[in-house]
Structure formats: structure tokens, C-alpha cells
Amino acid sequence: MPIDQQQTIPSVWTRPRGRREQPALSREQIVAEAVQLLDSEGIDALSMRKLGTRLGAGATSLYRHVANKDELIELVVDEVYGELDEPDTDKPAHWRDATTLRAHNLRAMILKHPWIASVLGEVGVAYLGPNLMRLSDRMIATFEAAGFPLDESDHAVRTVFAYVTGMTTSEAAWLTMLARSGQTEQDWVERLWPAAEEAAQSYPRLQKGYADKRGKDPRTSRDENFVYGLERILDGLEVRLSKTA
Amino acid sequence: MPIDQQQTIPSVWTRPRGRREQPALSREQIVAEAVQLLDSEGIDALSMRKLGTRLGAGATSLYRHVANKDELIELVVDEVYGELDEPDTDKPAHWRDATTLRAHNLRAMILKHPWIASVLGEVGVAYLGPNLMRLSDRMIATFEAAGFPLDESDHAVRTVFAYVTGMTTSEAAWLTMLARSGQTEQDWVERLWPAAEEAAQSYPRLQKGYADKRGKDPRTSRDENFVYGLERILDGLEVRLSKTA
DNA sequence: TTCTTCTGAGTACAGTGTTCGCATGGCTTG
DNA sequence: CAAGCCATGCGAACACTGTACTCAGAAGAA
The missing domain is CATH 1.10.10.60 (Homeodomain-like)
Known part of the structure; x- marks a missing residue:
């Protein structure tokens, strides 16, 4: 045996x-x-x-x-940052196109993992996570290549990041709430309508804004809103770039 | 008796x-x-x-x-939005100045109540809170008065809001973490230094960025960063305004 | 072989949000 | 003035939570 x-x-x-x-x-x-x-x-x-x-x-x-749950969450956040794939070719795309692409990627990632919205406020920017560091480095590199000095490149990256996370966090929270209630976006808008109208009664501008949005597809409405803000930011950076150069 | x-x-x-x-x-x-x-x-x-x-x-x-804790938090969030005092004079300040002021007020409010960072992701924009509605309405009014059409004014407000909340949420998370560890900002930067240098070893840009920030007061550094992004956004909106007008 | 070192897990503790049923008093009726 | 309704406060209980502590066993080293 x-x-x-x-x-x-x-x-x-x-x-x-x-x-x-x-x-x-x-x-x-x-x-x-x-x-x-x-x-x-x-x-x-x-x-x-x-x-x-x-x-x-x-x-x-x-x-x-x-170590504990908080640490787990830090790891999890950096993990999903790792999903953002960088264009591995080093052919110098125009900084504006590259940034636009990355902003959209980041937004898509957050909307794919909407729970991030709930934890970003506790983790902040997962300070030393390798994936986020890599992304930051690449983005700074893009701005430097475009002609921004190093410190301004850092500012620029943070600005874009803040905008995307701020806007998309809000979207994600909205979508999470929808998912919990089991309604579609369209349904909810219609249900919410009377309450919103009631609440906005003393604010004609908001009321009109709601009315205008009534017919539109909420998703494309969100998309448009996102690109509007992004374009403005990139415009602003472009102005700055042309003035320093 | x-x-x-x-x-x-x-x-x-x-x-x-x-x-x-x-x-x-x-x-x-x-x-x-x-x-x-x-x-x-x-x-x-x-x-x-x-x-x-x-x-x-x-x-x-x-x-x-x-009703429950979540509802309490919604109420609490709108409550602190109520602290933002609006200039009650209706003298038409320049839109840029007015927006700058409001952005700084919002940032100050969040940094005064840093716990908001943890809940904004769950509450999103406290959808129908009266105080937030009032603020939105006033901000939209400012942009409309400046010459933006209504729907663009809405976009513009959301853009500024997303930027401020995104940036400041990250700051608040950072400060909260500091507070928990009982260190001052300066202390922490020095303690973190070896770890950060280690982590950033393969990213010379980040490393240089850290080095540049080493001597500076972290608080003013954060302030500068905030106004940089804000200025870029306002520049971008200004470009847009001059083109449509 | 023996010893150390690492990993999994069971138990336990101090807390959490929330439901239920009951007691109490103030206000509104008769 | 009396009676009853109903809003309000609250204690007990339930189903969970994160995690500290302890111990059993296996793997690797000597």
C-alpha cells in the first residue's frame, strides 16, 4: 500500500x-x-x-x-482602471483626439461599473494604484507632447479627470437608482414628471428645461451633455496652449 | 388636589x-x-x-x-446646499465673475462638509431638493443673461457643476483620509514620499511632478489646481459664446 | 524526522438599519 | 366637559455587517 x-x-x-x-x-x-x-x-x-x-x-x-474591506475596495477600483486600454502605438495622435478618446473610455468604464460612483468619494483618486498611475503618466505625456509645460500638463489632466468623474458619477448614481427601482429611463422620466413639475413650479427655467427634454431619448441627451462639457474644456485648453506658444 | x-x-x-x-x-x-x-x-x-x-x-x-437612512441623507445633502448664499442683489454681474464666485462657494462648502464626497455618488445630484433647484435656476439664469440659449445654459451649468464636484470630491476624500490618520498634509506628503517615489519609478513624469510639488504648500497647490481648471472651462465657454453671438 | 511558517476557518463581539407592536398623551369631536 | 382617535415615541427583536482571536492542519526547511 x-x-x-x-x-x-x-x-x-x-x-x-x-x-x-x-x-x-x-x-x-x-x-x-x-x-x-x-x-x-x-x-x-x-x-x-x-x-x-x-x-x-x-x-x-x-x-x-x-487587510480590510477598504483596502479591498482600493484594489478593486484600481483593477477597473486597468481595463482602460491605452493605444499602444506611440504614433503621436493629436492631443485633443487622444484626450477625447480617453475621456470617453473612462466614462464608458464608469458606466459599466456604476458602483464606482459610490466609492470614488471615499477612495478619491486611488492614490498609488499602478493602473491609475500608468494612465496619468500617459495623459501627462500627451499634454507635454502638445506643448504644455509639465506642471500645466498635470493640471490639465486633473481637470479632465475631475470633469469626467464628476459628470459620470452623477450619471452612474442616476442609473443605479433606476436599476434599483426596476424602471427604464423613459418610464421614470414620465413618472417623475408630475413631481418634477410641481417642484419646479417657481423656477420657470427649470420647468422649460424639463419640457424640452421630455420628448428626447434620455440616453442621447446624456451623451450630448457629456460631449458639450468636454468640448468646452478642450477648447479652453486649446486657448491656453495657443497663448503660451 | x-x-x-x-x-x-x-x-x-x-x-x-x-x-x-x-x-x-x-x-x-x-x-x-x-x-x-x-x-x-x-x-x-x-x-x-x-x-x-x-x-x-x-x-x-x-x-x-x-423614511429611512437614505432619505435622511438626501435631506442632509440638500440642507448643506442651502448654505450656499446667493447674491440677492439682481444687479447683473458678469457671468464669468458670478460663476467663478459660485464655483468657489461650492468648493468651500464641500470642503467644509467633506463627508459629502462619500454620499454624492449615491445621491448623485439630489434630484429634486429645493435648495439645489434654486441654485440651478439661478445659475442657468446667469448663463441665459450672458447670451447662451436655454439648453446650452443647462449644459454649461452641468459642466461647471461636474468639474467642481469632481475636483473637490477628490480633495475632500484626501483630506478625510488625512484627518483619519491624524497627520497634517505636509507630514503626510513627506511620509508618503518614499512609497510614492518607489511606485512612480517607471513614470519619470509623475516622479518629476512629485518632486516639483515637494516644496510647495499643498493647500495652495490644490487651490491653484482648482482655479486652473476652472479658468480653462470658463475660457472654453467664452469661446463658445463669442462664436454663437 | 522535527520544527517553523503560512493559510483557512469557526466562533464571537459589538455594532448596524429597520419592523413590529404597544403605550402614551394631545387634539378633535360629540 | 367627556370620549375617542391618532400621531408620536420607544423597547425588543431580527437579520446582517466587519473583523479580532484562536486553532487546526499542511507545506517547506533543517
Whole structure:
């Protein structure tokens, strides 16, 4: 019999079977599963216990790989920043096109993971996350190549970032609320209509704004709003660039 | 003896003494106290129980005036928007000055109540809060008076709003984290320095950016960054205005 | 072999938001 | 003035939460 494990334990039945055949827990695995859980069930559903059982592990086992929940969230945020793929070609695209592309990518990423909206305010800009650092570096490089000095490039990157996250966070919060109520965007606008009209009664400008938006598809309306602001910012940067050059 | 209350209860000792002399609980009172609690102890310290005891009431009593915690937070957010005082004179200031002033006011308000950063992502723009509606209306009016059509005015307001909230949310998160660690901003930068340098090793631009910021006062650095972005946005809007006019 | 070092997990604790039912008193009716 | 309704406060309870502590067992080193 080749099997001669140490038999120090009274009964075979009580002794747990050999180590878990699952390759074990890893930080990467935990973070990936957390993203999946967040995507499918939202921020409120993320608990250490639930995440643990999803991984076939106890809740407290996760703490071997992650200091606490806040740290897990930092990791998760940087993880999704990692989804933003950079154009790997170094052919110098015009700074404006490159920035526009990246802004749209960032927005799309946030809308794909709308739970980020809830945590960005606690994590801020995930300070030292490698993926975010890489992105920042590339964006600064773009502005420098366009002729901005280094410190201004940094400012410019932060400006675009602040705008995109600010605008999209608000969108994401809106969409999350919709998802929770199970309504479509169109439905909700119509339901909200009387209440909004009531509330806006003393503000004719808002009222008219609502009325104008009534017929339009809310999604394209959001899109237009986003590009409007982005274009203005890029215009402003362009003015600055032409004046310093 | 003028006192002849109904004596249906066996023992005087067991019967609770007359009603609470405190004028009772009101929604306004609850919201005000919540703001105070949030300001002094931060977002994590806001629990219904703690808020209740602060008001000399049981935790569950609050639910008579507020549907749930989320609703309380919506109220609290609109409450602090109400702190933004509008210039009540209707003398038409230049749109740019007026917007600059409001942007700085909004930033100051958020930095005064940094816990907002944590909830803005869940509340989004507190959709129908009266104070926020008033502010929006006034800002739209400013842009309309400057010559923007209504729908563009709406876009413009949202753009400025997104920028300010995006940028300031990030600042607030940073300051909150500092406060939790009990360090000053200067301290932290110096402590973080080796880690940041380590992390930024492969990104010379970031490294140089850190180095440049090393000597400067972080606070003025943040201020400068904020006004830089704001100026660019206003420049962009100005370009747009001159082209349509 | 023996010893150390690492990993998973069970238990427990102090808290959380919220529901339910009950008691109480003030206000509105008769 | 009396009776009843109803808004309000509140204690108990429930289903969860994050996480500290402790211990069992396996893997690797000596």
C-alpha cells in the first residue's frame, strides 16, 4: 500500500480530507471575484461573507490576502482602471483626439461599473494604484507632447479627470437608482414628471428645461451633455496652449 | 388636589413621568443634528442610534419623520446646499465673475462638509431638493443673461457643476483620509514620499511632478489646481459664446 | 524526522438599519 | 366637559455587517 499518511488521528471520518484542491486563494482572484459581484449585484451586496462563499471559502479567510474591506475596495477600483486600454502605438495622435478618446473610455468604464460612483468619494483618486498611475503618466505625456509645460500638463489632466468623474458619477448614481427601482429611463422620466413639475413650479427655467427634454431619448441627451462639457474644456485648453506658444 | 390624572395603572412608580418636555422631534431638527454629527465625527459615525440619542430620543423614533437612512441623507445633502448664499442683489454681474464666485462657494462648502464626497455618488445630484433647484435656476439664469440659449445654459451649468464636484470630491476624500490618520498634509506628503517615489519609478513624469510639488504648500497647490481648471472651462465657454453671438 | 511558517476557518463581539407592536398623551369631536 | 382617535415615541427583536482571536492542519526547511 503506497498510501501511508500519518495516522495520528483517531478516526478517518473525523479527519478532514486532504487540502482543498482549489489552487488556494489569491489576492488577484479575490479582487476579480469582487468586481464580478459588484457588477452583478451592486455595492450593497458586497460583503466579506458573500464574497467568501462565492470563492468557496470562509469569510475570514479573505483577511489573509487583504487587510480590510477598504483596502479591498482600493484594489478593486484600481483593477477597473486597468481595463482602460491605452493605444499602444506611440504614433503621436493629436492631443485633443487622444484626450477625447480617453475621456470617453473612462466614462464608458464608469458606466459599466456604476458602483464606482459610490466609492470614488471615499477612495478619491486611488492614490498609488499602478493602473491609475500608468494612465496619468500617459495623459501627462500627451499634454507635454502638445506643448504644455509639465506642471500645466498635470493640471490639465486633473481637470479632465475631475470633469469626467464628476459628470459620470452623477450619471452612474442616476442609473443605479433606476436599476434599483426596476424602471427604464423613459418610464421614470414620465413618472417623475408630475413631481418634477410641481417642484419646479417657481423656477420657470427649470420647468422649460424639463419640457424640452421630455420628448428626447434620455440616453442621447446624456451623451450630448457629456460631449458639450468636454468640448468646452478642450477648447479652453486649446486657448491656453495657443497663448503660451 | 388639582392633580387627578387617571390612575388606571397599578403603581405610580411604574408609570412613566409626564411627556418629554422637549418640544418633540421634527424633521428639521433631525437633519440639523445630523449635519452637526457628520461635521464633527464623519460619515462612519452617522448611525440612527447615535443620532437618536443625540436628540434625546430613541433610535427608532426618527423613523416617524424620515423614511429611512437614505432619505435622511438626501435631506442632509440638500440642507448643506442651502448654505450656499446667493447674491440677492439682481444687479447683473458678469457671468464669468458670478460663476467663478459660485464655483468657489461650492468648493468651500464641500470642503467644509467633506463627508459629502462619500454620499454624492449615491445621491448623485439630489434630484429634486429645493435648495439645489434654486441654485440651478439661478445659475442657468446667469448663463441665459450672458447670451447662451436655454439648453446650452443647462449644459454649461452641468459642466461647471461636474468639474467642481469632481475636483473637490477628490480633495475632500484626501483630506478625510488625512484627518483619519491624524497627520497634517505636509507630514503626510513627506511620509508618503518614499512609497510614492518607489511606485512612480517607471513614470519619470509623475516622479518629476512629485518632486516639483515637494516644496510647495499643498493647500495652495490644490487651490491653484482648482482655479486652473476652472479658468480653462470658463475660457472654453467664452469661446463658445463669442462664436454663437 | 522535527520544527517553523503560512493559510483557512469557526466562533464571537459589538455594532448596524429597520419592523413590529404597544403605550402614551394631545387634539378633535360629540 | 367627556370620549375617542391618532400621531408620536420607544423597547425588543431580527437579520446582517466587519473583523479580532484562536486553532487546526499542511507545506517547506533543517
